[in-house]
Amino acid sequence: MARFAVLVFPGTNCEGDVLHAIEAVTGQPAELVWHKEGSLDGFDAAVVPGGFAHGDYLRAGGLARFSPVMEPLIQMAESGRAVVGICNGFQILQEAGLLPGAMLRNESLSYVCRDVRLRVEANSSPLTCGLAPGATLRMPVGHAEGNFRADDDVLEALEADEQVIFRYCDDGGEASDAANPNGSRNNIAGVRNARGNVAALMPHPDRAYEEALGGVDGCRLFESLHRFTES
Amino acid sequence: MKFRVRVLVRLRPSVYDPQGEAIRKAIAADPRLSAESVRQGKMFDLEVKAGSPSEAKARAEEIASRVLANPVLEDFSVQVLLD
Numbered sequence: 001m002a003r004f005a006v007l008v009f010p011g012t013n014c015e016g017d018v019l020h021a022i023e024a025v026t027g028q029p030a031e032l033v034w035h036k037e038g039s040l041d042g043f044d045a046a047v048v049p050g051g052f053a054h055g056d057y058l059r060a061g062g063l064a065r066f067s068p069v070m071e072p073l074i075q076m077a078e079s080g081r082a083v084v085g086i087c088n089g090f091q092i093l094q095e096a097g098l099l100p101g102a103m104l105r106n107e108s109l110s111y112v113c114r115d116v117r118l119r120v121e122a123n124s125s126p127l128t129c130g131l132a133p134g135a136t137l138r139m140p141v142g143h144a145e146g147n148f149r150a151d152d153d154v155l156e157a158l159e160a161d162e163q164v165i166f167r168y169c170d171d172g173g174e175a176s177d178a179a180n181p182n183g184s185r186n187n188i189a190g191v192r193n194a195r196g197n198v199a200a201l202m203p204h205p206d207r208a209y210e211e212a213l214g215g216v217d218g219c220r221l222f223e224s225l226h227r228f229t230e231s
Numbered sequence: 232m233k234f235r236v237r238v239l240v241r242l243r244p245s246v247y248d249p250q251g252e253a254i255r256k257a258i259a260a261d262p263r264l265s266a267e268s269v270r271q272g273k274m275f276d277l278e279v280k281a282g283s284p285s286e287a288k289a290r291a292e293e294i295a296s297r298v299l300a301n302p303v304l305e306d307f308s309v310q311v312l313l314d
Contacts, residue, residue, distance in 0.1 A: 058298075058299070059301055062298075062301065066298075094303075095301065102301050102303035102304045104242075104246065104247070104249070104304060105249050105250055106249070107247075107249050109249055109250065147249075149246060149303065149304060150303065151245075151303075183249070
């Protein structure tokens with residue numbers, strides 16, 4: 001059995017979706033953990049869901065890293081357990097220094113809310129360990145700041161080390177400009193850390209885990225996360 | 232002593248600024264106005280307790296680098312306001 005923590009900051013708004021998705025897809029228990037908690041003992045994995053943590057004041061995810069729960073979250077990452085972020089959770093993990101890069105305002109300046117297609121680039125992460133590189137998945141994005149930026153040398157290192165786990169692609173699997181919803185460098189939609197236990201993506205698997213939501217491809221990510229906790 | 236310190240945070244020159252570019256286009260839409268380029272940023276005024284202006288500046292620089300600016304995208308400048 002695996003226990004999943006779903007972190008909740010003031011302004012987080014996807015915790016219910018993530019909690020339900022984990023339980024429905026994996027059959028494992030998940031618990032909401034308020035950002036004031038000082039411990040994540042007993043959890044095998046933590047998910048930082050989407051929303052607007054601390055109102056996204058200062059920068060998207062910029063204030064969340066000062067919440068008390070971040071210290072045990074960083075310890076969890078250092079211990080090798082799975083830590084994953086979705087959307088605002090991705091931004092929070094970047095601000096906390098657990099994942100590389102930063103998110104700039106979308107190139108269009110618009111909040112983008114639509115389905116995208118993702119190509120799996122590497123299966124060396126808690127979100128992709130059950131997936132085949134080259135496979136494509138469809139799920140929605142919903143963000144204003146998802147424009148992935150990193151300096152050239154950082155980007156080169158990420159690519160060389162296969163730390164890019166998802167890229168925006170078209171229906172044919174090509175990572176084209178037209179398929180890029182926000183201007184992200186190299187069409188990057190998701191990355192992992194060097195060790196391979198911290199990963200995040202901007203799209204929402206928690207909005208694509210049953211047919212009633214318009215797609216089930218998000219299930220593959222939660223299945224991967226479950227599988228990672230058992231390895 | 233309390234010092235007022237102004238911190239300016241801006242995108243690093245190598246980072247494309249979509250908001251600044253949109254503002255530049257809005258300026259260019261008025262035939263009486265034009266700007267070759269626009270870069271937007273943030274301004275913070277802090278009150279800092281310190282023994283001297285240079286100490287106040289050092290304290291504000293630490294706050295700026297730890298909290299106010301994200302070094303992946305931004306850099307900052309700090310000015311002690313003497314009135």
